[in-house]
Amino acid sequence: MNYLHSIGEYFLMLKGTFHRMTKGSVLRGLILKELDDLIIGSMGIVAFLSFFIGAVVALQTALNLNNPLIPKTLIAYAARQSIILEFAPTFISIIMAGKVGSYITSSIGSMNVTEQIDALEVMGINSLNYLIFPKIIAMLFYPFVIAIAMFLGVFGAYAAAVFGGFVPPDLFVQGLQEDFIPFHLVYAFIKTFLFAFILATIPAYHGYYMKGGALEVGEASTTSFVWTSVVIIITNYAVTQLLLS
Amino acid sequence: MIEVENLHKGFDGEEILKGINYTFEKSKTNLIIGGSGSGKSVLLKCMLGLLTPEKGIIKYDGKPYSEFTEDEKKDLSKQIGMIFQGGALFDSMTVEENVMFPLRMFTHRKKKKQNLERVKEVLKRVNLEGSEKKLPAEISGGMQKRVSIARAIVNRPKYLFCDEPNSGLDPKTATVIDQLIQEITHEYDITTIIITHDMNSVLEIGEKIAFLKDGVLAWKGDKSQIFKTDDETVVDFVYSSNLFQKVREAQQKGL
Ligand SMILES: Nc1ncnc2c1ncn2[C@@H]1O[C@H](COP(=O)(O)OP(=O)(O)OP(=O)(O)O)[C@@H](O)[C@H]1O
């Protein structure tokens, strides 16, 4: 019953977000700020994580490859597939649920408890649009982050496999190109768009509708992380079932 | 003028406002006093449309708020200034940007220069020159309060709502703020509603006073009446401070 109420409230929030738009010149500034905070601000950690995830995937494959009948190209192939299909879009998004998500929840939540949202409403501003719409627009650029994650992941795999002496460069590149299915990229970016929307809106929901004080802002961030991850994982399963099987 | 008729509001089954009837007059400082938790802020938020009352009518210059169209509500909000109990400054913006915010929202971009001048003017009125570029976190609580006041009056509102405008200020600044609010109320014919705990303010600017107790309007009058009334709950509230207690004793002794 409670969950149903929350789900209903979430969709009403979305409806309210695309209503009564904030003045264009103001909105532009807000979007630029969110781009800086949400997208640019995430680049560093994403680059770091994806490089080492790619590297460790290649390393594990190489270390477990004892059978001489299996070609060395498998190292690159396995790294490419796992990075493009899951590690970059899904795994990084879960991390972003912690980083971007808790930032969104706590920033909206603290505006909520200090009556800044009320102040916006008193001035006749649609606070939902003012606060959430710029975040959704900024997150449209999230697929760029994931594209970079994919690239760096593969690069990390190359570094670990080639510089680690497990496979010569030409074999690695050959493995990378083996049986490449372009639709896998399409699939990965379709889910990335969905995750971007989830990453912007579910944490916003938790911040906007929380009640209480500073302590509850912290609690809301945690809850928001849990729910954002859960929804991402379920969406991931559903999309995979729908598009790949 | 704002009229409130039979206003009821509760949370989770607990009734907070139990049928308020009152008229807040134009060009006057209308004070709402009462103990902590008596529902003063809730009453204000109902009038502002931030909370939806279960029952009752709120009329702005004779027209019920529930009959306002979206556009009319938007127009009305341009005419409202609000000082929140906690300041409610936007903490990602500087002092200047905070005060500029209502102007930026409601005026054309070309007016930027005019707007800046207006911002300067109000900041000067609340004695805050020199802090324009600071963030709210970098100034004191009392300064934040004054920024909030500047933001509320920058757009020359027709209705000014103040939730404890001078709490957290030193007595001198508090008096200055009180006088400022009273001045602009008369100068621009504003309907001003002020929630306060401060008996000094009552003494200073209590042109019309409503006393709220447990969600009921327990007494109404003005500053000359409030110190003479025999109404026990009011006497209890007014003379709860030591200073006023002493003054009263002195009065009774005929000093
Ligand atoms: N959003 C809310 N949800 C639930 N209860 C609330 C809410 N806002 C206020 N209340 C309750 O309503 C009552 C009156 O609160 P209100 O803020 O109006 O008090 P107040 O008269 O302004 O007190 P103070 O002088 O301390 O500011 C309190 O008991 C409070 O717990």
Ligand SMILES: [Mg+2]
């Ligand atoms: Mg209050």
